[in-house]
Amino acid sequence: MTWHGPTFRISDGEHIDGAWCLVWRRHYLLDEYFVEHLFVYADGRITPGYEATDLAGLGKLLASGKIALDPPGARERPDEPSKWRSRSPEPRTDASFLLEVADEIARLAGRPTAADRCWDAVRSYQAEPTQERRARLREAYLAVPAHLRVYVLGDMDRQDRPLRILVTDQGEAADGDGPVVTEEMHREALAYFTDQDAGVERAGQRQTVLHADGPAGAPQPPVVLHQSVYPRGWPAELGDFVLRNDYDAPFTYEGETYLTVLHGYWARSAADRDDHDRIRAAATAHEAQELGGRAARRADWPAVRLAVMAGLLRAKFGQHPRLAELLTATGEAAILYTGYSDAPYWREEGPRGGRNWTGRLLELIRSELRAAT
Known part of the structure; x- marks a missing residue:
């Protein structure tokens, strides 16, 4: 299943x-x-x-x-000639x-499964291979759903045969039609787990080398950039709201000046120059977005919009040192760009999806600003 x-x-x-x-x-x-x-x-x-x-x-x-x-x-599966x-x-x-x-x-629920308990019994038997612990191992192995036992070791070559040997008494045939189990076979089965442990340790060491540049420690709580409306104008005390694309922070990008990132984004998306100029001249970011959404778009816009947005954000924060300080002050936290006006491509939507490209680009710009200091 x-x-x-x-x-x-x-x-x-x-x-x-x-x-x-x-x-x-x-x-x-x-x-x-x-x-x-x-x-x-x-x-x-x-x-x-x-x-x-x-x-x-x-x-x-x-x-x-x-x-x-x-x-x-x-169709029923034909009987196997030999279980072993x-x-x-x-x-x-x-x-x-x-x-x-x-x-x-x-x-x-985060509780141990039958496979987890079987592995615990294997470790216990490895540490002290007594008859009592082998009996516990047999009990734990048989508690694994029968149709899943061949997968419990994650080895599709040997499947669960090392376990089937260990839980079979010496002098008995494994599975009734398999080889008669001997003391040497028990030792070899135990050696299998020792070898597997060594392989896992080597793989872990290798992963440590390959992932040596990974973040260490617990991650910072994410910075959530909520969409807010300020009817009386932007607050005098600057906060995270300045990181949003509708914040008024005039900047120049490729020879054109835009009041906000949204002005630049929607103006650049327009196929017609007159539409570009009309969007650029809009009094607010909301108006620029309304105009841009109705204008005909460049044919290549889906292929270039991500690069344009990155360029606009670089220009905004590169030309406003105080805003750059507020962006870098977010540390290494993930930036979640939320709201209701932007397409899900640009924002975070929690369980409903959303690609959060604005937040991801802000994290990239933040890293570039730090690298430049």
């Missing part, structure tokens, strides 16, 4: 993480099955379609046939799927 996400729901103002997969649901009148979304959430709520239930309720839906994991009449030699996972059943759903809920 493939889980998709992230998704979420809001309950009493709380953001609850979720994920979803596809199942088959029987139509109560037509007695036919159709594809349905099955949503699960960190608080244990399960929603097949619009019906809310829990893990026990999902079990009843599966048992009654109202929900199915495969469409009726789906099989390269396929065990068949998924209603019972093992319920265990998988319980694991997904645990993951969303």
Whole structure:
């Protein structure tokens, strides 16, 4: 079963993480099955379609046939001649799927899954390979949903065979039709995990080298540039509002003077020179945007608009040292440019999307200003 996400729901103002997969649901009148979304959430709520239930309720839906994991009449997988030699996972059943759903809920809630507990048991057995700890390992391994056990080690060459050897008593055949397990095979299986640990450590060291220039420590809280209206004019005490594109700070860009970044952006977007001049002469940024939105745009505008915006911002902050100081004072924080007038391409929209290109360009200009000092 493939889980998709992230998704979420809001309950009493709380953001609850979720994920979803596809199942088959029987139509109560037509007695036919159709594809349905099955949503699960960190608080244990399960929603097949619009019906809310829990893990026990999902079990009843599966048992009654109202929900199915495969469409009726789906071709059954042929029996494997040997469980040990099989390269396929065990068949998924209603019972093992319920265990998988319980694991997904645990993951969303930040609790250990069956696979996590299996790995903990492996580490415990590595540290002290006693019979008691091996019994715990066997119990933890068998708690992993049967159809997911071949994936638990993340090794599609060996799959879960090292675990299957470790949980089999010496003198017994692994999986009933595999090799008879010996003390040497147990040692080799343990050596597999030692080698894997060494490989993970080497990969971590390599990543440390490759990511040596990554930010250290906890990130700063983001700076959110809210869109605000000042009917009586801009406040005398400058604040983050000066970083927005509608702030009056005349600057020159490629030989033309613009009152705000919005004046420059919309004027530069116009295909006709008369439209450019009319937008540039607009009394306010809002008027410039209104005029620019109605004017015919340059044919190449989608390809060049990002470069034009970057150039306008460089000119604004390069020609106004006090504004540059306020921009660099934001430190290394992410800059989220919000509002309602700009297209989502330019602003941050939270869960609804938005590409926040204005905020990202402001971060770039901030870095350039620092590099130049």
